[in-house]
Amino acid sequence: MNTNNLPHIVIIGAGFAGLETARGLSNAPVRITLIDKHNHHLFQPLLYQVAIAGLLPSQIAYPIRTIFRRQKNLNFQMGEVGAINFDEKYIKLNGSVIAYDYLVIAVGGRTNFFGFDSIEKNGFQLKDLETAVKTRNHLLSMFEQASHEGDAEKRKSLLTFVIVGGGPTGVETAGALGELISHVMVKDFPQLDVNETRVILLEAAANLIGPYPDELRKATAKLLRRKNVDIRLNTKMENYNGQHVTLGDGSQIETHTLIWTAGVKSTEMVDALGVEQAGGGRVRVEPTLQLPGRSEAFVIGDAAFLAENGLPLPMLSTVAIQQGKSAAQNILRMINGKPLMPFHYKDPGLLATIGRNAAVARIWGISFSGFIAWLIWVFLHIYRIIGFRNRIVVMFNWIWDYFFYDNQVRLITKE
Amino acid sequence: MNTNNLPHIVIIGAGFAGLETARGLSNAPVRITLIDKHNHHLFQPLLYQVAIAGLLPSQIAYPIRTIFRRQKNLNFQMGEVGAINFDEKYIKLNGSVIAYDYLVIAVGGRTNFFGFDSIEKNGFQLKDLETAVKTRNHLLSMFEQASHEGDAEKRKSLLTFVIVGGGPTGVETAGALGELISHVMVKDFPQLDVNETRVILLEAAANLIGPYPDELRKATAKLLRRKNVDIRLNTKMENYNGQHVTLGDGSQIETHTLIWTAGVKSTEMVDALGVEQAGGGRVRVEPTLQLPGRSEAFVIGDAAFLAENGLPLPMLSTVAIQQGKSAAQNILRMINGKPLMPFHYKDPGLLATIGRNAAVARIWGISFSGFIAWLIWVFLHIYRIIGFRNRIVVMFNWIWDYFFYDNQVRLITKE
Numbered sequence: 001m002n003t004n005n006l007p008h009i010v011i012i013g014a015g016f017a018g019l020e021t022a023r024g025l026s027n028a029p030v031r032i033t034l035i036d037k038h039n040h041h042l043f044q045p046l047l048y049q050v051a052i053a054g055l056l057p058s059q060i061a062y063p064i065r066t067i068f069r070r071q072k073n074l075n076f077q078m079g080e081v082g083a084i085n086f087d088e089k090y091i092k093l094n095g096s097v098i099a100y101d102y103l104v105i106a107v108g109g110r111t112n113f114f115g116f117d118s119i120e121k122n123g124f125q126l127k128d129l130e131t132a133v134k135t136r137n138h139l140l141s142m143f144e145q146a147s148h149e150g151d152a153e154k155r156k157s158l159l160t161f162v163i164v165g166g167g168p169t170g171v172e173t174a175g176a177l178g179e180l181i182s183h184v185m186v187k188d189f190p191q192l193d194v195n196e197t198r199v200i201l202l203e204a205a206a207n208l209i210g211p212y213p214d215e216l217r218k219a220t221a222k223l224l225r226r227k228n229v230d231i232r233l234n235t236k237m238e239n240y241n242g243q244h245v246t247l248g249d250g251s252q253i254e255t256h257t258l259i260w261t262a263g264v265k266s267t268e269m270v271d272a273l274g275v276e277q278a279g280g281g282r283v284r285v286e287p288t289l290q291l292p293g294r295s296e297a298f299v300i301g302d303a304a305f306l307a308e309n310g311l312p313l314p315m316l317s318t319v320a321i322q323q324g325k326s327a328a329q330n331i332l333r334m335i336n337g338k339p340l341m342p343f344h345y346k347d348p349g350l351l352a353t354i355g356r357n358a359a360v361a362r363i364w365g366i367s368f369s370g371f372i373a374w375l376i377w378v379f380l381h382i383y384r385i386i387g388f389r390n391r392i393v394v395m396f397n398w399i400w401d402y403f404f405y406d407n408q409v410r411l412i413t414k415e
Numbered sequence: 416m417n418t419n420n421l422p423h424i425v426i427i428g429a430g431f432a433g434l435e436t437a438r439g440l441s442n443a444p445v446r447i448t449l450i451d452k453h454n455h456h457l458f459q460p461l462l463y464q465v466a467i468a469g470l471l472p473s474q475i476a477y478p479i480r481t482i483f484r485r486q487k488n489l490n491f492q493m494g495e496v497g498a499i500n501f502d503e504k505y506i507k508l509n510g511s512v513i514a515y516d517y518l519v520i521a522v523g524g525r526t527n528f529f530g531f532d533s534i535e536k537n538g539f540q541l542k543d544l545e546t547a548v549k550t551r552n553h554l555l556s557m558f559e560q561a562s563h564e565g566d567a568e569k570r571k572s573l574l575t576f577v578i579v580g581g582g583p584t585g586v587e588t589a590g591a592l593g594e595l596i597s598h599v600m601v602k603d604f605p606q607l608d609v610n611e612t613r614v615i616l617l618e619a620a621a622n623l624i625g626p627y628p629d630e631l632r633k634a635t636a637k638l639l640r641r642k643n644v645d646i647r648l649n650t651k652m653e654n655y656n657g658q659h660v661t662l663g664d665g666s667q668i669e670t671h672t673l674i675w676t677a678g679v680k681s682t683e684m685v686d687a688l689g690v691e692q693a694g695g696g697r698v699r700v701e702p703t704l705q706l707p708g709r710s711e712a713f714v715i716g717d718a719a720f721l722a723e724n725g726l727p728l729p730m731l732s733t734v735a736i737q738q739g740k741s742a743a744q745n746i747l748r749m750i751n752g753k754p755l756m757p758f759h760y761k762d763p764g765l766l767a768t769i770g771r772n773a774a775v776a777r778i779w780g781i782s783f784s785g786f787i788a789w790l791i792w793v794f795l796h797i798y799r800i801i802g803f804r805n806r807i808v809v810m811f812n813w814i815w816d817y818f819f820y821d822n823q824v825r826l827i828t829k830e
Contacts, residue, residue, distance in 0.1 A: 039559060039827045058471050063825045065603035072605075078559040078827075094563055129828055144454060144493040148509055188480040396807070410478045412454045412493075413544055 006031045006073075007335055010091060010100040012081050012269075014041050014064045016317045017301030018106035020324025021331075022074055028332055032074040033100075035093060039063055039078050042128065045317055046381065048173040050132040051259070052180050053140065053410040057129045059394050081269060086294050102296050102331050105283070106324065107270060109302035109315060112263030112280060119164075122242035123258040126169060133413065135259060139177070140412045142257060147189055152196075157254035159197040162245055164237060165262035166203030167210070168352040171220055173259060174201040175354030178227030188410070200230045200253060202237060202245075204262075209360075211314075212350050216360050219369035223354040264315050270303050278305035279312065287342035289327050295334070298327045308345055318348050353377050421446045421488075422750055425506060425515035427496050427684075429456050429479045431732045432716030433521035435739025436746075437489055443747055447489040448515075450508060454478055454493050457543065460732055461796065463588040465547040466674070467595050468555065468825040472544045474809050496684060501709050517711050517746050520698070521739065522685060524717035524730060527678030527695060534579075537657035538673040541584060550674060552827045554592070557672060559827070562604055567611075572669035574612040577660055579652060580677035581618030582625070583767040586635055588674060589616040590769035593642030603825070615645045615668060617652060617660075619677075624775075626729075627765050631775050634784035638769040679730050685718050693720035694727065702757035704742050710749070713742045723760055733763050768792050 007030045011018045014036035022034050040061040049055040068074045082092035090099045111125040124135040139161070146158040163174045178199045186192055201208075201224065207217050208224075208231065221231055236248035245253045266281030275291060276284045282305035284292065289304065291297040301320035306313050313319050323343060330340045349362040351373070359373035368376065382391050422445045426433045429451035437449050455476040464470040483489045497507035505514045526542050528535040539550040554576070561573040578589045593614045601607055616623075616639065622632050623639075623646065636646055651663035660668045681696030690706060691699045697720035699707065704719065706712040716735035721728050728734050741758045748755050764777040766788070774788035783791065797806050 039555065039825070056471060056473050057828065058473075058826060061826055063603065066825075069602055077563055079563075096563065129826075133828075140454065148492055148494075148511065187484055188478065392811070396811075410454070410481075411473060411476055411544075413472065413548075 004031075007101040008033065008099065009102045009104065009331060010035065010098060011104040011106060012091070013106035013108060013301070013303075014038075015044070015106060015108045015301060015320065017108075017320035017324040017327075018104065019067070020321050021104050021106065021300070021328045022068065022071070024325050024328025025331065026071045026073070028073070028335075030073060030335070033077060033098060034064065034068070034074055035077050035079060035081060036064060037078070037080045038128070039065070041067060043384070047126045047128075047132045048169055048176060050129065051124075051126055051135040051139070051173065052176045053136050054176060054180070055394065057133060061129060084273060086291075086297060089296065100296075102334070103298070104327055104331075105270070105297065105299045105303055106301045106320070107267050107303050109264040109280070109282075110267050111260065112265035113260065114263060116237070116239075119237070119240050119258065119260055122240050123164075123260045125260050126173070137412045138257060140410050143185055143189055143192070144412070147191065153254075156196055156198075157243075158256055160200065160253065160255040161198065161257045161259070162200045162202060162253060162255050163259045163261060164202045165260065166201060166205065166208040166231075166233070167261065168350070170201060170203070170261040171208055171224065171354060172352050173261060174199055174229045175224055175227050175358070178224070178229045179355035182228060184410075194228075198230060199228065200232060202235045203231070203233050204236045206234055208233070209350065209352065212362060213367060216350065216362055216367050216369065219367075220352070220354065220360050223358045223360070223369065226358075227355050264302060266303060280305075288330055288340040289323060289343050290330075290340070298330070300324055300327050306343065313345055319345055322346065351377050351380065419446075422516040423448065423514065424517045424519065424746060425513060426450065426519040426521060427506070428521035428523060428716070428718075429453075430459070430521060430523045430716060430735060432523075432735035432739040432742075433519065434482070435736050436519050436521065436715065436743045437483065437486070439740050439743025440746065441486045441488070443488070443750075445488060445750070448492060448513060449479065449483070449489055450492050450494060450496060451479060452493070452495045453543070454480070456482060458799070462541045462543075462547050463584055463591060465544065466539075466541055466550040466554070466588065467591045468551050469591060469595070470809065472548060476544060499688060501706075501712060504711065515711075517749070518713065519742055519746075520685070520706075520712065520714045520718055521716045521735070522682050522718050524679040524695070524697075525682050526675065527680035528675065529678060531652070531655075534652070534655045534673065534675055537655050538579075538675045540675050541588070548828065553672060555825050555827045558600055558604055558607070562606065568669075571611055571613075572658075573671055575615065575668065575670040576613065576672045576674070577615045577617060577668060577670050578674045578676060579617045580675065581616060581620065581623035581646075581648070582676065583765070585616060585618070585676040586623055586639065586769065587767050588676060589614055589644045590639055590642050590773070593639070593644045594770035597643060599825075609643075613645060614643065615647060617650045617662075618646070618648050619651045621649055623648070624765065624767065627777060628782060631765065631777055631782050631784065634782075635767070635769065635775050638773045638775070638784065641773075642770050679717060681718060695720075703745055703755040704738060704758050705745075705755070713745070715739055715742050721758065728760055734760055737761065766792050766795065
């Protein structure tokens with residue numbers, strides 16, 4: 001069969017959204033070119049675990065070519081898309097021109113520092129494997145430096161860790177870091193005085209995990225405090241120079257570590273498209289996920305802005321996955337000359353861990369916290385990780401950690 | 416008990432030699448300071464597996480603090496030793512001065528390019544996790560680039576991999592790379608034509624694995640050829656500019672990948688000591704492993720030069736481990752006023768894998784090759800890897816690879 005006459009679908013980005021679109025077209029009579037600047041798909045909800053040395057990069061990343069080995073209608077290309085020509089329907093990649101019939105833009109986002117250049121320069125972020133490994137190396141190095149620091153004030157600032165943002169990522173990072181210190185670092189550093197360490201979670205609003213019911217917010221704060229996390233609500237940041245954080249009230253926190261989890265915005269590629277952008281630079285899309293005026297181009301996942309019931313959809317993996325499926329179905333409808341369907345988000349609820357054997361969850365309208373929520377979290381995350389081998393290895397890790405209170409190896413690698 | 420009056424032993428380097436010395440003193444009434452520039456011990460014999468994406472960095476590296484958690488007489492310090500003052504018996508580290516009663520220098524070696532600056536600049540080496548990961552990222556990127564290269568000549572040069580050095584590391588790397596291509600890359604890259612790929616092993620001498628019996632050399636060459644490795648003996652290199660290798664006879668091989676495994680020499684720290692150095696810059700030591708004229712300083716492992724029966728001891732982990740034990744015992748003898756014992760190497764034989772389920776071995780004077788040798792290799796290596804958890808995970812990997820012909824995840828990470 002000559003497959004060159006089949007419709008050509010180009011998908012940019014192999015995150016949750018792009019992956020789901022590609023899978024949704026696996027049995028369709030189409031040619032797919034999937035493009036990503038990395039050769040691996042990343043299970044981003046567990047990226048904070050890499051930063052606190054709880055999981056290894058390889059356990060949450062999986063080579064894209066291996067994922068699609070059996071999908072014969074798909075061709076993967078590693079590279080960065082240089083430009084998109086919507087009028088003539090082609091993209092530029094690795095010095096070549098690739099024409100498309102349908103285009104899916106699923107390029108995700110990048111960290112939004114809201115113009116705080118000093119934080120972008122001096123702080124840490126959790127965006128991809130590189131930034132997570134950099135954070136891990138830095139965290140571990142702080143303990144090494146503190147171990148031979150004689151000056152108590154300097155030691156205290158080395159052992160103060162500030163996390164900004166009280167959303168799921170900030171909450172999970174703070175809880176896991178608190179636990180790493182009290183269960184693991186005290187064993188690796190016998191001279192370490194836990195009272196000299198501090199994990200501080202800053203949130204500008206009056207509550208952690210804002211959009212969720214009050215009983216879950218309270219359970220989250222309680223579980224975090226049990227892990228020795230110092231929660232500071234209604235606290236705005238002014239500046240961070242790598243030595244100390246300056247807060248809105250003018251007070252300062254001496255620290256060499258600030259992890260910023262407080263925002264996501266559009267990528268440079270999206271900013272260069274010349275299309276209408278909404279809050280955070282996300283591309284405004286039709287309810288069908290099409291780019292306005294470009295019916296053959298879809299934008300999905302963190303790159304897309306769509307409001308439902310007057311509220312913008314959150315930048316979450318669950319939204320991205322559902323939009324990926326929806327885009328695949330709408331492309332098939334277009335190919336078959338059928339009317340397109342608007343996207344509707346089904347909220348599966350909240351799920352966040354706060355260290356070993358504690359989590360908060362809201363599923364099917366029911367709130368859980370503590371050990372049961374943690375079991376749900378472990379089960380769902382292992383189930384969603386790609387690759388049977390990775391599932392086994394990550395499950396082995398978590399069982400091991402559960403019984404031995406010992407995280408995965410804590411390597412400091414050069415960058 | 417006031418432990419400050421106990422003899423203070425400073426060990427520089429936590430490779431095989433330094434680790435063994437520290438362990439040999441675990442029950443002794445001494446204070447030990449173990450120093451390394453990394454926070455982890457590296458199982459160097461398996462470093463080539465990281466380079467060919469067969470094992471993950473974390474599976475062959477283990478945090479030093481975790482290894483010595485239970486050894487209460489040991490204190491670990493991460494850092495690079497700035498200077499050693501043998502007259503006043505102190506070292507400089509992280510801006511502090513550390514006095515010693517006994518000093519053990521176990522700093523290993525670095526890659527010897529024998530003055531070929533062009534190879535050092537354009538080639539790859541397998542010295543530590545960073546260089547191995549860099550090699551892996553490059554190897555995988557060559558396949559990605561070749562996948563969208565239309566020019567057949569250019570594609571061939573992207574898919575040509577030259578390994579220099581026919582010792583165990585070169586042989587193991589070439590065999591594992593040949594197997595990676597024929598069993599794994601062909602699946603990840605369905606368009607890849609295996610006939611366009613080449614793995615070339617260059618050796619200046621007339622034989623691979625020089626010092627071993629002829630039947631083993633022949634078995635090695637046979638197993639490598641079965642993995643499609645192009646073995647070129649009596650072949651000297653003249654130059655490598657990142658585009659092509661120039662050989663001694665003036666001919667050229669077009670390639671973007673040259674992995675240099677042909678030599679080890681002393682580190683910069685050893686070169687700066689101002690002591691007598693032998694071949695490769697190694698420090699000449701007494702048969703007791705002491706530095707001549709400095710009875711309280713020992714040099715062991717790859718950093719030390721000692722001849723036995725007229726032949727210099729090889730730079731192998733087996734020598735390093737035995738010397739580490741010997742140095743610990745001689746230090747205890749000195750503390751107890753007993754005469755020191757000279758070091759004698761017990762050769763445990765050769766062991767090298769040539770890809771999945773094939774290896775060559777010489778143990779207790781008997782030569783093995785093929786599957787039995789591979790089983791011995793797997794058993795001995797898993798046994799020697801540090802950490803029960805790592806052993807389980809590596810064993811799981813190898814069993815998985817054995818049945819599914821699929822290596823560990825092939826991530827390209829930014830450096």
